[in-house]
Amino acid sequence: MGKGFVSLAAATILNAVANGFSFGFDIVDITGMPGGTVYPALRRLEEAGYLTSEWEKQRVAQSELRPRLKYYAITESGRQVLVAAVKRYRLLDQAQLARLRDPKSSRA
Amino acid sequence: MTALNTLHRLFSRPHLRLIAIVGVIVPKRLRADWRQEWEAELRIREQRLADWDRLDTWERWDLLRRSSSAFWDALSLQRQRREEDVVQDLQFGLRMLAKSPTFTCVSVLTLAIGIGANTAVFTIVNALLLRPLDGVAEPDRLVQVGRQFPDKTYLSDSSYPDYVDYRSQNTVLSGLAAIAPRAFHVTARQTTERVEGELVSSNYFDVLGVTAARGRLMAPDDDRAVNGGQEVVLGYRFWQRSFDGDPSIVGETIDVDGYPFTVIGIASESFAGTKIGTPRDVWVPLVSVRRTDPAVAGRLRQRMPSWLEMIGRLKPDVTVDQARAELTVIARRLVDTYPDTTVRAAVGVEAGIGRDVDVQRAIRRFVNVPFVAVVVVLLIACANVAGLLLARAASRRKEIATRLALGAGRIRVVRQLLTESLVLAFIGGAGGLVVGRWLTTGLRTLLPERYLFLSFNVDFSPDWRVFAYTFGVTTITGVLFGLVPALQGSRANLVAGLKGVSASETRRSVGIRAGLVIVQVALSMVLLVTGGLCVRTLFNVTAIDLGYRAGSVLTARLDLAKQRYNEVRGRLLHQQLLARVQALPGVGAAGFAVTLPLNDGRWEDGIRRQGDTTRVQTFLNVISPGYFDALSIPRIAGRVFSDSDDRNAPTIAIVNQTLARTLWRDESPIGKRVSMKGQSLEIVGLVSDIKGRNLLEPAGPILYVPLWQSYQPNVILHVRASAAPMSLVADVRRQLHELDKDLALYSVAALTDHVSATLTPQRLLAYLVGGFGMLALLLAAVGLYGLVAYTVTARTSEIGIRMALGARRSDVVGLFVGGGMKMAIAGVILGAIAASGVTPLMRNLLFGVSPLDPQTLIVVSVALLAVTLAASSLPAQRAARSDPKLALRCD
Numbered sequence: 001m002g003k004g005f006v007s008l009a010a011a012t013i014l015n016a017v018a019n020g021f022s023f024g025f026d027i028v029d030i031t032g033m034p035g036g037t038v039y040p041a042l043r044r045l046e047e048a049g050y051l052t053s054e055w056e057k058q059r060v061a062q063s064e065l066r067p068r069l070k071y072y073a074i075t076e077s078g079r080q081v082l083v084a085a086v087k088r089y090r091l092l093d094q095a096q097l098a099r100l101r102d103p104k105s106s107r108a
Numbered sequence: 109m110t111a112l113n114t115l116h117r118l119f120s121r122p123h124l125r126l127i128a129i130v131g132v133i134v135p136k137r138l139r140a141d142w143r144q145e146w147e148a149e150l151r152i153r154e155q156r157l158a159d160w161d162r163l164d165t166w167e168r169w170d171l172l173r174r175s176s177s178a179f180w181d182a183l184s185l186q187r188q189r190r191e192e193d194v195v196q197d198l199q200f201g202l203r204m205l206a207k208s209p210t211f212t213c214v215s216v217l218t219l220a221i222g223i224g225a226n227t228a229v230f231t232i233v234n235a236l237l238l239r240p241l242d243g244v245a246e247p248d249r250l251v252q253v254g255r256q257f258p259d260k261t262y263l264s265d266s267s268y269p270d271y272v273d274y275r276s277q278n279t280v281l282s283g284l285a286a287i288a289p290r291a292f293h294v295t296a297r298q299t300t301e302r303v304e305g306e307l308v309s310s311n312y313f314d315v316l317g318v319t320a321a322r323g324r325l326m327a328p329d330d331d332r333a334v335n336g337g338q339e340v341v342l343g344y345r346f347w348q349r350s351f352d353g354d355p356s357i358v359g360e361t362i363d364v365d366g367y368p369f370t371v372i373g374i375a376s377e378s379f380a381g382t383k384i385g386t387p388r389d390v391w392v393p394l395v396s397v398r399r400t401d402p403a404v405a406g407r408l409r410q411r412m413p414s415w416l417e418m419i420g421r422l423k424p425d426v427t428v429d430q431a432r433a434e435l436t437v438i439a440r441r442l443v444d445t446y447p448d449t450t451v452r453a454a455v456g457v458e459a460g461i462g463r464d465v466d467v468q469r470a471i472r473r474f475v476n477v478p479f480v481a482v483v484v485v486l487l488i489a490c491a492n493v494a495g496l497l498l499a500r501a502a503s504r505r506k507e508i509a510t511r512l513a514l515g516a517g518r519i520r521v522v523r524q525l526l527t528e529s530l531v532l533a534f535i536g537g538a539g540g541l542v543v544g545r546w547l548t549t550g551l552r553t554l555l556p557e558r559y560l561f562l563s564f565n566v567d568f569s570p571d572w573r574v575f576a577y578t579f580g581v582t583t584i585t586g587v588l589f590g591l592v593p594a595l596q597g598s599r600a601n602l603v604a605g606l607k608g609v610s611a612s613e614t615r616r617s618v619g620i621r622a623g624l625v626i627v628q629v630a631l632s633m634v635l636l637v638t639g640g641l642c643v644r645t646l647f648n649v650t651a652i653d654l655g656y657r658a659g660s661v662l663t664a665r666l667d668l669a670k671q672r673y674n675e676v677r678g679r680l681l682h683q684q685l686l687a688r689v690q691a692l693p694g695v696g697a698a699g700f701a702v703t704l705p706l707n708d709g710r711w712e713d714g715i716r717r718q719g720d721t722t723r724v725q726t727f728l729n730v731i732s733p734g735y736f737d738a739l740s741i742p743r744i745a746g747r748v749f750s751d752s753d754d755r756n757a758p759t760i761a762i763v764n765q766t767l768a769r770t771l772w773r774d775e776s777p778i779g780k781r782v783s784m785k786g787q788s789l790e791i792v793g794l795v796s797d798i799k800g801r802n803l804l805e806p807a808g809p810i811l812y813v814p815l816w817q818s819y820q821p822n823v824i825l826h827v828r829a830s831a832a833p834m835s836l837v838a839d840v841r842r843q844l845h846e847l848d849k850d851l852a853l854y855s856v857a858a859l860t861d862h863v864s865a866t867l868t869p870q871r872l873l874a875y876l877v878g879g880f881g882m883l884a885l886l887l888a889a890v891g892l893y894g895l896v897a898y899t900v901t902a903r904t905s906e907i908g909i910r911m912a913l914g915a916r917r918s919d920v921v922g923l924f925v926g927g928g929m930k931m932a933i934a935g936v937i938l939g940a941i942a943a944s945g946v947t948p949l950m951r952n953l954l955f956g957v958s959p960l961d962p963q964t965l966i967v968v969s970v971a972l973l974a975v976t977l978a979a980s981s982l983p984a985q986r987a988a989r990s991d992p993k994l995a996l997r998c999d
Contacts, residue, residue, distance in 0.1 A: 025149040036179065
């Protein structure tokens with residue numbers, strides 16, 4: 001495994017984050033993968049430096065009466081890895097990108 | 109009310125509760141964040157969907173499903189668990205074990221015995237039942253193919269033309285080989301030996317995937333070569349045994365059944381044929397019979413005879429069912445194409461080669477009792493170690509209470525105590541492997557070469573299965589004996605714990621230990637009673653009157669079929685040999701027969717009274733004069749065969765009592781006639797019945813026919829010696845050698861060996877269950893001893909007080925012995941009840957003794973009570989010898 005190698009699942013998740021899906025459960029919804037796959041992958045990607053994470057502001061969560069959510073953002077090296085992955089996993093390019101063009105519309 | 113509340117809490121928002129539960133396995137420092145992340149997600153979904161109460165079942169189920177995938181996430185975090193935790197526990201555990209060497213040694217020894225016994229039994233079961241065939245490639249892709257007759261459960265052999273058609277017409281097998289087991293006389297470098305081998309098609313080794321240790325093996329095309337059929341492959345063991353592993357044997361020409369063959373190679377060391385337990389020494393090409401055996405060669409063209417086993421290898425993606433389906437089609441085609449010359453039978457395909465289904469069933473049925481016995485022994489061992497751990501936990505109360513006070517969770521403490529138990533268990537398990545090895549070697553001496561159709565000539569060395577089994581047993585054992593002491597020892601009675609040993613804690617732990625001892629005694633009782641019944645069965649069976657005297661009789665087989673002896677020469681040889689042997693000093697009598705009195709050959713035939721049409725099935729034995737003398741079978745009426753009853757004399761026979769009764773009721777059979785296979789025989793003698801193979805069944809009918817009138821090339825010589833039968837072997841062999849140096853006797857053994865082999869199951873049971881029963885008793889006694897010794901130490905101050913108040917030493921001893929015996933008696937009563945429930949299940953394994961035999965129960969109870977009395981008095985005596993002043997002073 002060379003540097004910058006990500007599996008198809010991890011590349012899909014990276015792609016989702018890059019396209020604006022920052023919350024874990026959003027990624028679960030949009031990719032269709034179970035939480036048991038997405039969350040470990042998010043942690044691994046964060047460990048590898050391709051993502052950063054932050055807890056949302058307490059005020060926002062309190063106003064909606066729920067615990068704080070963790071949200072992820074893609075880093076520069078993450079973008080590079082994503083570009084390489086999209087080249088390798090060509091399916092990512094065609095099927096995903098079109099659907100993801102408008103992230104808001106997928107949030108029911 | 110609170111129960112309902114708890115339930116309500118549990119089931120409202122079960123998805124969140126599940127996160128809390130799964131969170132237990134997440135490493136502690138990551139737990140809070142982890143739970144936050146998952147709960148936040150689930151909560152958001154919940155809100156998005158609606159209030160919890162307004163969700164329908166599907167939506168609630170969906171939430172639960174999502175949270176259940178948190179389990180996999182938590183698992184993935186295990187990697188991040190600071191290994192320090194586990195390593196810390198291990199190091200601490202080892203240190204604690206090293207601090208108390210006596211405890212550790214006793215526990216390890218006890219566990220080694222318990223686990224070792226299980227390992228030994230499993231090793232034997234593994235060798236007999238589980239181990240796949242050695243020396244072949246991918247044995248699970250090999251299948252047996254054969255004729256399936258409607259009334260038989262096993263596959264039958266096929267014919268050569270059918271085999272060729274199956275081989276060429278199928279598309280499901282990558283290869284199909286034909287095999288005919290056969291004995292050969294191999295002459296090489298001046299010695300002749302009779303060996304077990306196989307006639308095989310030339311693709312045999314290819315289909316099986318066998319490799320050569322030297323030289324090469326038969327190639328699939330060898331059949332078609334012009335000189336095909338002149339090569340043989342030797343078995344590795346045979347090569348080592350008879351040729352000293354000399355590599356120059358490859359390429360040499362040897363004689364097989366008198367015809368020259370070239371040795372082209374030696375099979376690999378691990379391969380010995382396709383039947384586990386029956387090693388083959390030589391493989392000869394099937395087509396060679398055209399040259400060496402015209403009688404068999406004729407069979408090569410006939411479709412009817414059943415004489416070839418077939419083994420095939422499934423192609424990579426083919427299942428057994430698919431193979432069966434296609435071969436069935438071919439079989440039907442054969443029946444249609446050759447309606448008159450082929451057998452109307454279905455074709456059967458069975459996965460797995462090496463063992464008979466019947467053999468497997470028989471072993472499985474038998475192995476239950478010893479297996480339960482060793483599990484009981486292990487349970488008793490566990491109880492012992494649990495008791496020791498309980499005692500130890502009491503003395504570590506201070507340490508544990510300190511931990512708890514400093515904030516360690518109870519689970520943490522339990523985990524650490526369990527780790528210690530597991531470490532102890534694994535040390536015991538390692539010892540168990542060694543003990544198991546010894547036990548296996550010891551048990552093997554109880555096994556004969558073969559018992560009926562079961563051969564014990566298998567590899568008993570441990571393989572990965574044995575290790576995996578031992579590992580599993582060890583882990584379960586560790587948890588079993590470690591759990592209760594761990595839970596007990598971590599009870600959070602902080603104040604009392606910090607102050608020291610409390611009376612109520614001691615009482616509770618002693619109470620548990622007493623319960624354990626009672627259970628141990630009860631279990632030993634059950635095992636011993638069962639063992640006692642098995643031992644009595646063995647005695648009863650050994651005492652059965654065989655009808656003949658087996659002691660001092662030597663048996664040896666002689667096969668003239670291969671040695672180019674025709675009837676005339678063969679008969680002459682038999683007569684000369686018999687005369688010579690009878691003349692030897694130390695020989696009381698000698699005679700030939702075609703089957704041992706155990707009816708191993710199971711010769712059966714149908715005979716009729718002269719003039720009658722009803723056939724009667726009877727065993728048949730072809731014997732020479734001197735046979736009845738050699739076996740000391742009494743003659744009841746008429747006469748026995750003599751040398752004048754030969755080809756020129758009228759055909760006669762002798763019957764035994766059972767046959768006479770079957771044919772002629774109470775009339776004397778002398779002078780009557782029977783007809784067999786078209787021949788008319790006059791009965792000239794009546795002899796006493798003898799027991800057949802199954803000593804437990806009544807004698808069967810036997811018809812004896814003179815060997816001098818009905819020549820058989822394959823006979824067994826029976827010689828009655830005035831001294832030890834085996835001492836005559838050399839002399840008898842010499843006599844044969846003087847008559848023909850190319851002949852050899854084989855299967856030479858004392859008749860008593862054959863007889864005792866038929867008693868293998870009874871003997872095994874008696875030794876196994878009886879032996880394990882005594883082991884169990886020993887362990888239980890040790891447990892009782894330990895408990896009484898412990899109570900003596902714990903009640904030292906009480907002893908001091910009593911003695912200061914005027915109690916005599918004998919009173920003190922009586923106090924503790926009484927306590928111990930109360931437990932023992934409770935155990936004996938419990939055990940007797942349990943035994944009475946268990947032994948009736950063994951009814952069909954017993955002989956001559958009832959499952960509820962009171963004698964056995966009484967003897968075992970007395971023995972148990974005697975041993976437990978000794979186990980209680982030893983520590984009690986020590987108590988009585990202690991100085992009351994010292995006892996009072998110590999706390």
